[in-house]
Amino acid sequence: GAGVSQTPSNKVTEKGKYVELRCDPISGHTALYWYRQSLGQGPEFLIYFQGTGAADDSGLPNDRFFAVRPEGSVSTLKIQRTERGDSAVYLCASSISGRAGDTQYFGPGTRLTVL
């Protein structure tokens, strides 16, 4: 496919469980971003990858959140000991280079519900 894909589209889990959310960026895009969108709000930045390395993880809310991109393509966002406040739509985006002004292309998101 030509666009950014994310799996699963929906994830329901219980408080305290571990979850993994996957993102497949557009082929050839070196920059990958994760955002979180709460109901009625705009997306908020979580983490940015340039290639395999996390260039900026300043948006991760606490150490329960972690993300990897081991081969510079697919990325996984991992959340440990989930809390009800983690419920949100998690968005992944990619861009060709990561420069300011580059267009970021978004995936459809994963809706996470923590019961």
Add this chain to the structure above:
Amino acid sequence: GNSVTQMEGPVTLSEEAFLTINCTYTATGYPSLFWYVQYPGEGLQLLLKATKADDKGSNKGFEATYRKETTSFHLEKGSVQVSDSAVYFCALNRDSSYKLIFGSGTRLLVRP
């Protein structure tokens, strides 16, 4: 800090009406400005962008002009259609930064 403020919705219009959605920003330096749109059941899509002052972004009949003197990037369309019903997000990223900072979104509902 850097921020984006959008007019609250929902905005309800009749088909063929004129649309304005206000967006103002606070940022240091010379940010790039964006409008993204989220149609029901779909992901965020870039609608238009402008990377320097006085630039006009346009797409699908929508326009927005980067006004540095008023720190604004208002979205306009001369004649809306039912298919334009969606949530519209204004966003910026500062020069030398890749993070997008979004407003809270404005829902547009166009009635036939």
